[in-house]
Amino acid sequence: MLDTKNSAGVQSARLENKWDDERAKGMSEPELLLYRSNLLGSDKRITNYGGGNTSAKVMEKDLLSGNMVEVLWVKGSGGDVGSIKMDGFSTLYMDKLRALKNIYRGLEFEDEMVGYLPHCTFNLNPRAASIDTPLHAYVPKKHVDHMHPDAIIAIAAAKNSKELTREIFGDSIGWLPWKRPGFELGLWLEKFCIENPDAKGVVLESHGLFTWDDDAKKCYELTLEIIQKAMDWFVAKTEGQAAFGGAKHVSLNAADRRNVASRLMPAIRGMVSAQQHMVGHFDDSDAVLEFVNANNMEALAKLGTSCPDHFLRTKIRPLVVDFDPANPNADATLEGLADAIAAYREDYAAYYNRCKHDDSPPMRDPNAVVYLVPGVGMITFAKDKATARISGEFYINAINVMRGSSAVSEYCGLPEQEAFDIEYWLLEEAKLQRMPKPKSMAGRVALVTGGAGGIGSATAERYLSEGACVVLADIDEVALKASSDNLSGRYSGDVVRTVMMNVTDEAAVISAFTDMSVEYGGVDILVSNAGIASSAPVEETTLALWNKNMDILSTGYFLVSREAFKILRVQDMGGSIVFVASKNGLAASPNASAYCTAKAAEIHLARCLALEGAEAGIRVNVVNPDAVLKGSKIWSGEWLDQRASTYQTDKDGLEDMYRQRSMLKRSVLPEDIAEAAYFLASEASAKSTGNIINVDAGNVQAFTR
Known part of the structure; x- marks a missing residue:
């Protein structure tokens, strides 16, 4: 069923009872707890990511x-009920x-009770x-069940939440006033249950909902x-109302x-x-x-969020960016950003000191x-x-809460000191440490x-393994999807993006960097690796073949570098550009004049860019591979036949020929190039620019000096 909204924006689609008796049959109580937890966490209207907890x-x-003996099974610290395992x-x-x-x-010593919990552990x-x-x-x-549903928090965050409950x-369902989670609140809940034996649950002010039962399915x-x-209740109560005081702005x-986001995000990021x-x-x-776009947005935003889970994820309050969609002027907004961000920092420091x-x-x-942008x-x-x-x-959860509370009452953010x-709870600090x-x-x-190629995929994986976000660009849609599926399946969809991009198409390159700025906020590293290989005697080299090599291997590298430079300068955080060139850029090869x-x-362009980028901390370096056959699309087509013919061997013998001609007598793999590309992009090479690393198993003709 599709979600629908009334005029106040409250979701009205009914929650789905997903309990399957056949699936639950034969489950132990801990297994039923897991099943219940995953079902509850599968709908963000019931609880947000990482929010709430369950027990049996x-x-x-x-x-x-x-x-x-009686054992409490309860969601452990830092877990998420939607994805939790046993x-x-x-x-x-x-x-x-x-x-x-x-x-x-007593309350003054409440935090010390957390230190006793390990002494209660069952089964180590x-x-x-x-x-x-x-x-x-x-x-x-x-x-x-302890959940954080937007609809309940909208009640809990209202000025008269007790009366609304x-x-x-x-x-x-009972009601308890705000109390920070901990031992004291546990005693409050016990007292409430004893005094109200027929109650099915309780609303915690500014926090969420507790419900309970002696049966797992009935509790769910x-x-x-x-x-x-x-x-x-919210749907009926708010029918016909304009949310947040009605619209003040119209969306672009x-x-x-x-486009506006792509302009603002690199600047903010820097x-x-x-x-x-x-x-x-x-x-x-x-x-x-x-x-x-609402009339009351700024006033509500200043109040901050109410639920502790919302607050911990989104800070005391957002920053409202000065932008008028009726007269969109991103340049003017960018001019004022530095002062706005500095003012926010000063305000936050004042809050800390108070x-x-x-x-x-x-x-x-x-x-x-x-950052909210009208x-x-x-x-x-x-x-x-x-x-x-x-x-x-989480901030959308907070928006939903503010929508509901302000529609039926007066929304109240969490008091500043609370x-x-x-x-800055010491227990929260210990968790962070x-x-x-x-x-x-x-x-x-x-x-x-x-x-999507062997070197590109291997380099992307090396970066992902060290915590980077990676955008894969290629013109081969099928190979690009395969590479993306492989990497995102192992490193999560959050950190991998793809873009179909022909590096010789200026508009496509500009669009790719715009998309990357919106997806991740900017760029730190460019690995210019798109390639082609051709082999022909000079008298058989057509102008079209010559231009194709120049377009991809020279102009393409220029275009992506130029766009990277633009964003890197806006961010003003430095950066690293790595060109994947070739041994052939230093050592001539027969029948490959266009390619060489x-x-x-490429190599000389990198040197020029290293000069231009140094004052901004933008480093530009080169990796020179040689004879990387494994996983390479270049070696799977006509080029392979041509090089085999040039060296008078067959396809099977070509790899061994390359290995034997090297000084170290070793094959060069995509992972070897990726390691060099990692080094040149990492802090380990922070003082290197304008350099070339040969990864060719040793070729005296390619020595740089």
Whole structure:
């Protein structure tokens, strides 16, 4: 069923009960918990990515005593219910969790209770328990769901949320005031359940929903029922209303929105990447455009988000970019961006200084995560593409919440001090400190031309393995898709993009860089690798063949480099350009004058660009391969026959001939070229530009000096 919206933008399609009794038959209680969790997490109207948690209290045999004991299975720290597997759940002895209440010293010492959770671990489970564990442990029901549905948070974030909760749910769902997740809130929930034994759940102010039951399927169905009831109430209550005070702006058309985003994103990226390279994400969905174009957008945006999960992903508030879609002037907006971003940083620092405690962690990156552009959409920047995308999804959750709350009441953001205490919570800081060290190319964006070939694919994979985002460009649609499917399947769809691009087509090259700026926010690395090979005696070399070599191997390298330079200068973050040339650019070969001359032009172009780019920190270097046969499209056609004829051997003997003519007597593989391309793009070669690395197993004629 397609989602439909009423005039206030509230989703009205019914939630689907996806429980399959036949599939669930024979599942253990932990397996039913996993099944329920995945079903709940499959619909973002029920909970956002990484948000919410689920649990089940299960009787298990203790390995030491042999007795049956009650064990809490609960989503572990940092997991996502939609994609969680069995190893994503923490398991803890319930008798030990109950014993923690005897040593709890009160609200002032709440955080120390997290340190006791490992002592409650059942069966040496290595999955760390989350701070939400007490919220599940002390609810006296076997199955508990804690979700973050937009419709419920819209109620929880309203000024009169307690009254609205009673109006919608009566006595079946209770209400508790805001309390940061932790041990104290777990005790609050236990007290509520004891005092309200017939209640089916509770709405937590500015937070979300708890529901419970003693049966896994009934708990799942109850969660859906309560969320659906809230959704239906909003549809009826807001019918005919204009969301966010009605429209103030009209959106640009889709192409113009992308063009504006492609202008703004590299500039913003350069301004916010001082501490680490950031990756961007652009969203111009209907929900986003409705909000950024609204009369009340700026006032609501200043209030910040309400749900802690939203806030942690999107910061205290977004930055509203000064852009008028009625008089679109991207140049004027770009002129004012630096001051706007600096003002945001100053405001964030003031917020930190107002709210910090004696033991607060140092101030983190003060730049905005979310950028709202009237008439254009929403831009988000984060340390990697997935985080940037998910941050955008969370802000759409916040938009949905603001839409609902402001339509039926008054929307309330999280109080500033409470927001700070979550953002700079020592337990949250400890979680951040446990994060693995970023890979060497984290936050970098690379474009690889000839990306569907052996060298291009191997180079892309080398960059992906070090945390980069990669755009594969090629003219072979079938091979490009195969390469993309292979790489995205192993490194995620977030970090791989493709573009059909003929490097000799100026418009296609410009369009590719525009698309890359919108997809990732800019570029850091260009690997110019698109190639062709031809072989013919000079008297048989036609003008068309000569021009084809020059067009692809010289003009094509110029065009992609020129467009890369434009973005690199806007970002002002430096960058690296790597030309994949050839041994033939330094050492002449018989019957290949067009190819050798074009490759020599590549090398000299790289030297010229190294001179021009140095003052901006743009490094330009060359890799010179020789005889890379494996996976190479160049060697699969006519060229192979021609070179075999030139050296008077057959196809099977050509590879051995090349290997034996090298000084090291070794074959050169695409992965060898990729390693050199990685070195030249990485910080390991930060002080190298205008250089050539020969990867040819040794050829004295190609020595550079």
